[in-house]
Amino acid sequence: MNNSIRVNCTKKNLKLIRDFVTQYLQELSLSDVLMNQMVLAVDEICANLIIHANNEDPTKYIYLTITEPKNAVQFEINDNGVAFQHHNYKEPDILEHVRIGKKGGVGIALVKRIMDKVEFTTRNGSNACLLYKKIK
Secondary structure (H helix, E strand, C coil), X not given: CCCEEEEECCCCHHHHHHHHHHHHHHCCCCCHHHHHHHHHHHHHHHHHHHHHHCCCCCXXXXXXXXXXXXXXXXXXXXXXXXXXXXXXXXXXXXXXXXXXXXXXXXXXXXXXXXXXXXXXXXXXXXXXXXXXXXXX
């Protein structure tokens, strides 16, 4: 089974990524809820990278690799766009966002609630986001 995909930075490729992740995870016999949560988390990170880090530039790419460390699933998403400044990230008040009807700005908070570990690193102009989820 193929465990990696490379797509150029256009929003139309988000469906391709979701389908790839879904197909991979279906082989692991996970609950629908768990599988859909992980697909959502990967989709959110990839959307942020495509839209914000790479300005939807079709000449740029993101790379997704899925591995299975012991009793877990790990997603590594790499790009060469503008690095996410995670040390400046302040978690939003989601209830306040809902109350005032604000759209957007809660994706990273949602990903952090779904996944067991979320890490962002940058080395030599290359960025990586690591998403880790225990499955057993």
